[in-house]
Amino acid sequence: MRHMKPKVLALAVSLALASFSPTAFAADSHLTYENRLSANIPLSSNVYNQLEKLDGLGYIRSMRTGAKPYTRMQAAGWIKEAADRVTANDAQYVHSMLAELQKEFRDELEVLDGGTAAYGFTLKEWSTGFAKYDGDILSQKRTKSSYQPFASNSDGYWLSVDGNFTLQSV
Structure with missing residues (x-):
């Protein structure tokens, strides 16, 4: 296809948007966080730096570095893993970073805890x-x-x- 006419392009975009499913990562008991369908995190996001820092500090052991982009559900699983390993005696910046990530991935963490996904998208x-x-x-x-x-x-x-x-x- 060498050139797409504006009407054809508009139709293609409309069909793509109509096929979007806001329940793409709805709770499903037999899926792990690693294979649940969810949106990718943009490669420009600071989330990568934060997750890699937590991984480097030993709070995340299951993260496979270098396989980017990560999905939001993968990140939520690693955030949950890090939260389970953080103690009250750990550095304040670790607690701040984790709190920021938990806020950003609130909906995905809720799904991992057995809740349902929020409808819609941001x-x-x-x-x-x-x-x-x-x-x-x-x-x-x-x-x-x-x-x-x-x-x-x-x-x-x-x-x-x-x-x-x-x-x-x-």
Whole structure:
């Protein structure tokens, strides 16, 4: 698809929004926090620094570092694990950091404690972008595919010669 007309784009966006399920991480007794469906935490979030600090201090033992982005349910599980290990004698900044994380992930922690998920969603971050590819599209005869050489920083998007518009939300 080289160029998407505005009406087709509007229809595609409408269908995507209509298919959104606000109960995506509803309580389910046989799922662990690691495999519950939930939104990813934006890579620019300070939550990563806080979780990695708690992990480095030994409060989180089940965290697999480097496998980003983390989901909100994964983070909630690690926050719960850290909270179980923190003692009254630990440094004040650990308690402050944990309290901040518990506030941010209140809904997910409630689900992990057997509650139900809150309906709806909160828009945490959004971004727009425009890109245009101004090069040749090369064909691969053996694999019957094509590629765009030197299309760096395209995040996996196939860039149209007519221009591309993206809208992302978290």
